[in-house]
Amino acid sequence: MIRKFPFTKYFRDYSDTLLDYLKDLGVDVIWLSPIYQSPNDDNGYDISDYREIMHEFGTMKDFDELLAGVHERKMRLIMDLVVNHTSDEHxxxxxxxxxxxxxxxxxxxxxxxxxxxxxxxxxxxxxxxxxxxxxxxxxxxxHLFSPKQPDLNWDNPRVRRDIFDMMRWWLDKGIDGFRMDVINLISKDMRMPCAPNPGGAKYAWGGQYFTDGPRVHEFLQEMYESVLSKYDIMTVGETGGVTIEQAKLYSGEERRELNMVFQFDHMALDETGNKWNVTSWKLSDLKQVMSRWQNELDGVAWNSLYLNNHDQPRSVSRFGNDTEYRVESAKMLATFLHMHQGTPFIYQGEEIGMTNVAFEHIDEYKDLEIHNLWRDRVTDGGEDPGVVMRAIHAKGRDNARTPMQWNGSENGGFSQADPWIKVNPNYTKINVETAQADPNSVLNYYRKLIGLRKSHPIMVYGKYQLIENGCSDIYAFTRTLHDELWLVVCNFHDGFRSFETPTWIDLSGTEVILSNYDGEIEALSGHLVLKPFEARCYRCKTK
Structure with a gap:
């Protein structure tokens, strides 16, 4: 179980309390956003010194104390490795x-x-x-990103040597691995050809010349041999646009590159052309994407499982109902994700059901990408500000970057000083303190779910099989390990929905493993009726 968490002054000052909170949640590994010295043009993903801590966050001594605290609690810590580019101030x-x-x-x-x-x-x-x-x-x-983020030339062996030295320096300090930012962009077609541009746009997408480039696997295998193979660590690569066949190359068990990758197929289901052209998503598409990755990586490579991260909107606002059924849909989505095969990643606040934020004014947003969008489409492009703002409310990265909501006090208990961005106004109702006191909260459901995963190997290793029963709003699947079978049924709709249990499942002697609704849950039968956003898991047998 991996929990992504920002390294903040609050985190430093109250590290014991927060580490105990994460340990109690069931977290095994903490993934930190970039904490290196940075001018902060892009939330720390523009690094000016890889071997220093950003002054706003503290000192290297503070980091060493944090790492020791993580290890004392038998957890591990991985760093965000950003080596496609640096800051222009490096x-x-x-x-x-x-x-x-x-x-x-x-x-x-x-x-x-x-x-x-x-x-x-x-x-x-x-x-x-x-x-x-x-x-x-x-x-x-x-610069594939901001002008303040110049791309490194990985074709230069001196660059690779210095990056590998830096990685060893952190690993020798005792960190437990890396999440590798946009790692499939490090190799470019050095001929620098122009990209096809049938629409005649001023600038065209040239991804075919720098995504999964000609030497990327050579570079990663060199990294593995020079650095990664020397340590007992985990690695996960951010690989936007990766196909299943490419993922097998990056993370195949015999490839000697990475342990797993982040794929983005399910993150594009609600957009057409680009992320800002928001459209309705279909559960049938989600079934297809998830099932394809589950089936085709089974026994070959390992899946990473996520619905949230620092670049994506909040899952309960995107795939659930963040108003009337916020608690129910947050629990259902957690069940859906954690019952798949792979390593689940929990993004900070996901475990209490934090939601998207809808700031009224563009100046209240801090993300570089959002302000560039506003400049291109509104200031320079003359588009309707209301239309663009609705896209920002739905897909903007700052949805995930508002401060963690610890309690109902000022700034959500995050800090006594004003944070870098405003807290979501719903912090008085959605916060850790409130969730701790409610036995039926999203937070306590996550604890139960994670506890099940740690005590039942079928949740980790069981083979996945999708069940299609004709209901477009039900996502059902089984996990099988040896002679044990679990049936997972999730209703993705805000109304009651029916599910017909497959005839090959034995209805006798079944057991309810988990449900996201309180009260007694009906035994498995041939016909089930699920409440809005209800999720159930049964232990059963095949005939």
Missing amino acids: KWFVESRRSKDNAYRDYYIWRPGKKGGPPNNWGSMFGGSAWAYDENTDEYYL
């Missing part, structure tokens, strides 16, 4: 841009312009060109 880039013959020049990707413009038509993931002009040397450098 000493490597400061030197690189001084002159074309500087020793660090080739640490980054520089090219002369063409016809008075960038070297090619690639677009940045944050909007605009993926190239920034540097007057000092009259060349452009590549």
